[in-house]
Amino acid sequence: MISILGDIAPPVLSAMDQSDELRGYTALRPEHGQPVNFVAVMTGVKPSMDDWVTRSQLDEYVDMCRNRGLYVTANAQFAGFSGDDSLADVIGKETLTTTRAAAHTVAEDVPNASVHVFVGRDRQAVDRTRWSGWYPLVSGGRASSKPWIDHYWFGEGLGYPSCCTEAFARHNNWSVNNMPYQAWRSTQAPSALCNSTPRFTGLTWTAHLPCRYDCAASITLARETRAAVRRHSVELADYVDNLTARPCLVLNEWETFSFDGTCRPSSIQYEAVALMPSNKPNRRLFEALQAGSRVEIRDDLVVIFNSDDVVWIEQCRVDGFAPRVPFFLDFSAGAR
Structure with missing residues (x-):
């Protein structure tokens, strides 16, 4: 399998059509910057x-x-x-x-x-x-x-919604809790506008950890941010739309994977996989996913298949720093 992000490499922002106001920022922060956030602040959205x-x-x-x-x-x-x-x-x-x-x-x-x-x-x-x-x-x-x-x-x-700030205060204790899991278990219909999994790239409509992945306040803020970015760079907006509208496997804030594929309740069938950047990415699991074509969650196990052959089994434990709780998030419905 080939990573849809070229092994988490950021896009070449300098090659994108963009306004002079945005280009001034991306020229100084060509990689690992926050072009989406910068536009939101520059235009008064945040x-x-x-x-x-x-x-x-x-x-x-x-x-x-x-x-x-x-x-x-x-x-x-x-x-x-x-x-x-x-x-x-x-x-x-x-x-x-x-x-x-x-x-x-x-x-x-x-x-x-x-x-x-x-x-x-x-x-x-x-x-x-x-x-x-x-x-x-x-x-x-x-x-x-x-x-x-x-x-x-x-x-x-x-500019974070108060509901998300309060959820952060309740759940962001990495010794005993897993905030993405807490957000997922409260979610009914994930929206790509709330997909914060690529936030370490600076290329997401929601740069904060939402209280849920269909948070109404976060969606409103994301829509305003998206509209502002589209006025400064249609190409950048399209890229973020594409990046965020994919199914994901999440273990915790450090370990998230995005797929070009189809998500079902207990599995993702995929053609390609990307490792979302973080402070401590799991490259060993990423390599196993690259060798597979389907991933399933079975209780605390992440099981990877290539056709019908098992190529990897990863056990996820919660009794350690950054508790690991595997779950799927399907953002493929896009920005809504």
Whole structure:
């Protein structure tokens, strides 16, 4: 099988027909950017967004935004590190998020670091979002988590529906819960407008984790975002429509796969599969899916077939960080 995304490679945005306003952003963020979110903020559909840019590009990024009537502020720059060795003796390390990095001031010259910026049309609204958009800290050997209200204010500042922000507060504990599963079990008719599984690509109509995959408030926001993007790039809008209107296999936020195929209640028959980007993608399972043509869910097992031959069996356990609960989401009905 061949991945429909070319092994999760992003599209060549520079080759797409787009407005000058959007091209200014995509020229600076050609890969792993947020063109959909940027258009939503630029056109006033959303109040603000947070983004990442290298320190060497920061001045150019700020000028680009100001030329579009947008205000930019930054709180820190982060340099990632591999492994958890430096956290081994930290009290409360289990409360930390999956994003783990060393923080530095924006003034410092730090190799391979990215500046965390906040962008919007209203300066006060952007500043409020920045004040609540901080990560849990480690100081003096102890982890310090931010209060719940900051999660709510941050979601509000980014334009997320209140129902989704409240669901995030209830379910986003990776030690004991699986938020995509909780959203799925509340869903009656999945809408591609609520398909947040490609959100790490920046190419989705719903950039947040919805409370359900047919959330009315998220659908309304997604429709407005989609209409705004279509005015700036029909090609980009068509690409996102195609990307989000597919059946998916979801295990948790890290492990999601999109298919070119047909979804049934307990199986997906497919011609191609894509691995959705995340902080910790399951490439071994992706390779097994590429060797198959049908995937079934049998209780806690993901079973992959090539014709009638079993090529892989994956057991999913919930007694660990990022509990794994397999389920299918069929978004093939498209944006409705």
